[in-house]
Amino acid sequence: MSDAYPKPDVSVDVVLLTLVEGKLHVALHVRTKRPDKGTLALPGGQVHVDDDDEVDLEATAYRVLREKVGLVPRYLEQLRTFSGRERDPTRGFTVSISHVALIPYEELKAVGDGVFHFYSVDDLPRLAFDHAAQVSEAVQRLRNKASYSTLPCWLLPEAFTLTQLQVVYEQIFGETVKRGTFRSRLGIKVQDVRPGEAVDEAEILVATDQFQGGKQRPARLFKVNRLSLFRRAFW
Amino acid sequence: MSDAYPKPDVSVDVVLLTLVEGKLHVALHVRTKRPDKGTLALPGGQVHVDDDDEVDLEATAYRVLREKVGLVPRYLEQLRTFSGRERDPTRGFTVSISHVALIPYEELKAVGDGVFHFYSVDDLPRLAFDHAAQVSEAVQRLRNKASYSTLPCWLLPEAFTLTQLQVVYEQIFGETVKRGTFRSRLGIKVQDVRPGEAVDEAEILVATDQFQGGKQRPARLFKVNRLSLFRRAFW
DNA sequence: TAAATAGTGTCTGTAAGACATTATTCG
DNA sequence: CGAATAATGTCTTACAGACACTATTTA
Numbered sequence: 442m443s444d445a446y447p448k449p450d451v452s453v454d455v456v457l458l459t460l461v462e463g464k465l466h467v468a469l470h471v472r473t474k475r476p477d478k479g480t481l482a483l484p485g486g487q488v489h490v491d492d493d494d495e496v497d498l499e500a501t502a503y504r505v506l507r508e509k510v511g512l513v514p515r516y517l518e519q520l521r522t523f524s525g526r527e528r529d530p531t532r533g534f535t536v537s538i539s540h541v542a543l544i545p546y547e548e549l550k551a552v553g554d555g556v557f558h559f560y561s562v563d564d565l566p567r568l569a570f571d572h573a574a575q576v577s578e579a580v581q582r583l584r585n586k587a588s589y590s591t592l593p594c595w596l597l598p599e600a601f602t603l604t605q606l607q608v609v610y611e612q613i614f615g616e617t618v619k620r621g622t623f624r625s626r627l628g629i630k631v632q633d634v635r636p637g638e639a640v641d642e643a644e645i646l647v648a649t650d651q652f653q654g655g656k657q658r659p660a661r662l663f664k665v666n667r668l669s670l671f672r673r674a675f676w
Numbered sequence: 677m678s679d680a681y682p683k684p685d686v687s688v689d690v691v692l693l694t695l696v697e698g699k700l701h702v703a704l705h706v707r708t709k710r711p712d713k714g715t716l717a718l719p720g721g722q723v724h725v726d727d728d729d730e731v732d733l734e735a736t737a738y739r740v741l742r743e744k745v746g747l748v749p750r751y752l753e754q755l756r757t758f759s760g761r762e763r764d765p766t767r768g769f770t771v772s773i774s775h776v777a778l779i780p781y782e783e784l785k786a787v788g789d790g791v792f793h794f795y796s797v798d799d800l801p802r803l804a805f806d807h808a809a810q811v812s813e814a815v816q817r818l819r820n821k822a823s824y825s826t827l828p829c830w831l832l833p834e835a836f837t838l839t840q841l842q843v844v845y846e847q848i849f850g851e852t853v854k855r856g857t858f859r860s861r862l863g864i865k866v867q868d869v870r871p872g873e874a875v876d877e878a879e880i881l882v883a884t885d886q887f888q889g890g891k892q893r894p895a896r897l898f899k900v901n902r903l904s905l906f907r908r909a910f911w
Numbered sequence: 912t913a914a915a916t917a918g919t920g921t922c923t924g925t926a927a928g929a930c931a932t933t934a935t936t937c938g
Numbered sequence: 939c940g941a942a943t944a945a946t947g948t949c950t951t952a953c954a955g956a957c958a959c960t961a962t963t964t965a
Contacts, residue, residue, distance in 0.1 A: 446722045448683040451771055487681045490761075490769035497760035498771065522757045522773050525732035526725075534725040536686055536733065536771070538757050589909075604917075621919075622955050657916040658962035673908060673954090674824075839944080856946075857928050892943040893935035908927090 449524070449534040453501045454485035454572065456520065456579035457510065457542045459549055459559065460596050463612050465583075466559035467576050468510060468549075469568070476531045477569035483576070484509040484557065485537070502540045511552045514542035516595035516668075520579055528571050537571075541579045543595040587613045588674045591645055594665035602653055602660035603627075610675065618675075626675065645669040684759070685770040688736045689720035689807065691755065691814035692745065692777045694784055694794065695831045698847050700818075701794035702811050703745060703784075704803070711766045712804035718811070719744040719792065720772070737775045746787045749777035751830035751903075755814055763806050772806075776814045778830040822848045823909045826880055829900035837888055837895035838862075845910065853910075861910060880904040 457468035469481040486505045489495045495504065499517070506514055520539040529535050549559075560566070562580050565573060586592045593609045594601070607623045627645060647666050652659035692703035704716040721740045724730045730739065734752070741749055755774040764770050784794075795801070797815050800808060821827045828844045829836070842858045862880060882901050887894035 447725050449686055449723055449725050451684055451686060488684055488769070488771075490682050490684050495769075496762070498757065499759075519756055521754055522733065524734075524773075527731075534723070534730075536723075536773075538759070538771075602917090619955060619957085620917085621957080624918080625954075654963070655916080656964050657914075658918085658964095660917055837944090854928065854930085855944085856930085859945080860927075889936070890943080891937055892941080893937095893945085895944060 449536050450487075450529075450532050451536045451538070452485055452487050453498055453505055453540065454483045454523075454537050454575060455502055455505055455517075455540045455542050456483060456576055457506070457514070457544060457557075458562070458579065458583060458596070459544050459546045460609065460612065461546050461559050461561075463608070465562045465580065465613065466546075467562050467565075467579075468557045469560055470509075470557045472569055476529060480569040481560070481566060481572075482569040483572045498538050499540075502538075502542075506542060510549075510557055511554055512544065512548060514544050515548075515599075516543040516592070517541070520575065520582060523571055523575065537575075539575045539579070541582060543583075543592070545596060545598050547598055584613055589671045591665050591669045600649055600651060600662040600664055602662060604660060606663070614675075626671070626673075685764075685767050686723050687720055687770070687772050688723065688733055688740055688775065689718045689758075689772050689810060690737055690740055690752075690775045690777050691718060691811055692741070692749070692779060692792075693797070693814065693818060693831070694779050694781045695844065695847065696781050696794050696796075698843070700797045700815060700848065701781075702797050702800075702814075703792045704795055705744075705792045707804055711764060715804040716795070716801060716807075717804040718807045733773050734775075737773075737777075741777060745784075745792055746789055747779065747783060749779050750783075751778040751827070752776070755810065755817060758806055758810065772810075774810045774814070776817060778818075778827070780831060780833050782833055819848055824906045826900050826904045835884055835886060835897040835899055837897060839895060841898070849910075861906070861908075 459466055459468070468484060470484065472478050472480050472482045484505055486501070486509070488498065488501050489504070495501055499519070502517060503513065506512065506517075518541055520541045522536060522538045524534070524536045526534040528537070546559075562576060565576065567573070568576070583592065587610060593613055594606065596609055597605055603624065604620075607618065607620065610623070611617050645666065646663045649662045649664055651662040653662055654660075694701055694703070703719060705719065707713050707715050707717045719740055721736070721744070723733065723736050724739070730736055734754070737752060738748065741747065741752075753776055755776045757771060757773045759769070759771045761769040763772070781794075797811060800811065802808070803811070818827065822845060828848055829841065831844055832840055838859060839855075842853065842855065845858070846852050880901065881898045884897045884899060886897040888897055889895075
């Protein structure tokens, strides 16, 4: 009965975001097949419904990143499902479950396969299909969640200083913030916290026993426990 | 090439929420087909990829509601795409694009086809497939968005009093709030606003020239302009 | 000690929440 | 006028934001 209807094509796309030199960038590659051959596109792929390891579409997204970019993202979430018969006229009605992934650029540099390159999200060329809309919505989602959560932590290495974290927030929003204000928002009193303990009662950040020293007073390194939401928005 | 892979089944489900006697309810019907015959389920259906009117999956969701419940919702948004080979063992790997719809109960009563019935979301029986998870996420989404937006307005008739709106917010959160606090949060000064004008600079609510009088001082009726976001969360 | 950045303390203005008061209808 | 609910005003407290100050390292 349910097989009476022809099925639409189902694929998964991933908007992989990272910070390069202080600006948000997205991973794109040049399509080698038609349609839109020669145009920049997001990593994506079909669902392997016969592969027992592919338990759901999230597993598909992880496989796409593993096969095409060569790594496991520290953060991945479903963005939205894009659909319609105009997305790819050669295939008719198609459905694409779009995802957002965040990876620190250090990890991406280490892989560096040369197939994917990073483009500033504020200065994109023409993209294939509706991929420009997907990037746009992914950046919106990141900006929005950044205003009330610890999501930007996943654009940094596992351990980071509070100043590094503040800079990431500022870069995402394009606005500066006073250091005192930033820290009081996190509810942080760094000095009377022991390594391994959470910095605040909400357990947003965990202090490590490591410090990052440059040519001045060293800064304590922190880790993020899990994605935490703030009671009040930042900006 | 892309047709080398077998395609998963794609369907659309709708979590239709409404307020019945002050409590959130969801529309469910008893399945008449296997699998899960006799179990309560959400309205849903396959995509009609050959129907030119079905431009995308949102159109599919609207058609499902039109055909199965008999009306056009005042609010509809995509929730999340559920997928996997365990959802419906008889069909293998399936994909369902879940939606949330809000309708004032007055409209639903007027239709009343007898096929769908409303169950309190806080006291659900066993549902078919992963529909319980879909309802749970839909309610979470509503509670979350209610805390920083005018979304609850779509559970009320087109025109409503501020007290009615406050009660809806309180019912969604399960907490009471002082009347003065509620109104100052909306930035509302009712009396010096002319009908048709927005009540606040953010144009969240628009005053009508109508009043709803009971056995006491009549309350001004308002309409909502569009979905608006607050700068600060409510609760 | 000078430079540089890390981290904290203090003050002020704004706004949320509690509570009291006024306004407008009906009977 | 009393009852009932609408709508607003006032006071207190909490917190965001600005700014200045102290702390700890290297050179």
